[in-house]
Amino acid sequence: VMYPTFLCLAVGLLLLSITTRSWEMLVAGVFVGLGYGTFMSNGQAICVKLVDEVRIGVAVSTYFVMLDLGLGVGPYILGAFKGPLGFSGIYSLVGVGSAACAFLYYGLYAWRRNLRQSHEAGSVEKSFPAYFLWSAVPCAGQQDLPPQETFFSYKIISSKKISKNA
Secondary structure, rough: OHHHHHHHHHHHHHHHHHOHHHHHHHHHHHHHHHHHHHHHHHHHHHHHHHHHHHHHHHHHHHHHHHHHHHHHHHHHHOOOOHHHHHHHHHHHHHHHHHHHHHHHHHHHHHHHHHHHHHHHHOOOOOOOOHHHOOOOOOOOOOOOOOOHHHOOOEEEOOOOOOOOOO
């Protein structure tokens, strides 16, 4: 669900960067609204899903504090680029940045979720980029596994195979 939100937001912002007519701006607004509006609720749901029940309040408040910080500071920083880029360039830049967030989402969250699902299914062979394995941040629910069954007890044999350490 997150990938379409990033795509809709990127399409809306890129369309806004080239718009010359009022109906184009309306279509861009629909895409931005779909992307941003869906991201708000889904981002909060992901934050809640990643933490224990007693930490939900902290997770939600942190999510909204960072969201508000980005909404407050982002326009201020991007305003510094108005002279050299213009509004069209700023919207294009933010649109490309929104599309790049899909890769960040995969690298920081989605591959761990996929790895956990394959681990629970009994399949430890998983194709994913090897350079994402460096992280030592535990996945959601990993605290329920015994130490020898954590995801970080795996080593890379090749870019497509993982085998359990002895």
